[in-house]
Amino acid sequence: MEALAAVGNRVRRVLEIVQDMTLFCVSVLRSAFFPPYYRHEIVEQIHFSLIGSLFIVMFTALVAGQALAIQLARELAKQGAKSELGHFMVISSVRALGPVLTGIVVASRMSAGITAELGAMKSSDQIDALVAFGTDPMKRLVAPRMIGLWIALPVLTVIGDTLNVIGGGFIGLGYHVTFQSYYNGVAKYLTPVNILVGMIKPIFFAVLITTVACWKGFTAAGGAKGVGAATTESVVISSVGILVTDFICTKLIFRVLGW
């Protein structure tokens, strides 16, 4: 009976957290869509998330693209379809791997940074000080981060996708896939719809990363240890959340497009 009550309490707690995060997400979106805007903070956040994540996104995209191309090239060669490498690279990179990989890399970096910063601000009363001086922390701290990621994440995804595909091309050369043949496959399947499918996901990833990271920062308690724990949880929830969001987005997009 006690075990049942404990499970019940745990489920209730999880539901409460989901409810709190959903309400927080609604206020995040409201603060991002309606003025006033803190332009200086938005520019700062775009710089922090875009320029700050650029190198790591480029590096991981290039490496992951090459690893994917090795797998694909070997299998396609067995089937005598090496010329399809460009096709498969575009579909897997632009539609699936690129956005997810970029999302997870950016989530790891940004979630940790945002939660640690906001958690430290909360534990030193800086967030209460903002409220006391008549500033809405959602407007000043959260909305610029959301808008920054809305701009940075799609741009980083495009860069990541491009390097994924370029990396695949280099691997293809090693498997005697000519540049022309690879390019033809890429050009044929790099359609506006495929690009759009890949570009919709980062918008949702940005909402997820900002909501989780800011909520964890705002609710961090227990000093440095508490902020550390909140930061870890923030990275884990964001990363897993990106995979779940990717699955949901893919299912919905396929249904909408009738694929």
Add this chain to the structure above:
Amino acid sequence: MIEFRNVTFSIGDNTILINVSFRVTKGQTRVILGPSGSGKSTILRLLMGLWVPDSGNIFVNEEDITRVAPERLREIRRSIGIVFQHGALFDSMTVGENIGYTMLEDKHGEEEIEEKVDKYLTMVGLDHDVRDRLPDELSGGMQRRVAIARALAARDPEILLYDEPTTGLDPQSAERITDLILGLRDRMGKTSIMVTHDIADAFKVGDRITVLDRGIVVFEGTPEELNRAGDPFIAEFLAPFRKAVAAARRREPMTTPGGLP
């Protein structure tokens, strides 16, 4: 000007304040005194509208802030300046940006902000060259003075709240802060509430003192009345302070020049 009327507040199952009532008239400095965990800082957070009481009313200039709309509450907050425990300065901003924060928010001109920042730095006894330094580069005492300057610069508030303004400071810095608080009351007629567990500060600064014990008001009156109070909790609470004063008096002849044999 400020009134707490039967305010009760709890966080979860933990009751922090029970039926707290007191009144602060214009130009008066009220000290909320009590041991750690007695609910002192909660009073300031409730007064800023950062938390909402379970029951009771909080009046600022005859307006019940527990019943006003969020927009009105934001306006009321503009008439209140607060100095948080440990300062709570924005650590990503310079001293000048911290002091000029509300002016920047209100889109004042750059020159005007610089001028006022210098004015408030002078008022709290800091050199103008600290303006471009980050809060982390200042001592604890200087950070508190910047926090007071920031609170004053926040739209020249009628009411000032101080949350443990001298905690963790050396005696000289603490004295400088309490002198500053007294100066602001005497020169500018600010209405203030200071939360502290330091009995000496309470006697020095307070026009009236409220003593809290585990969320309950156990004393309300002038410093002189507090000194005469016979309540066992107050006697016990004041005992270390009285012992220190007595010890200092006993040693006085030895430390005065020529007092040593």
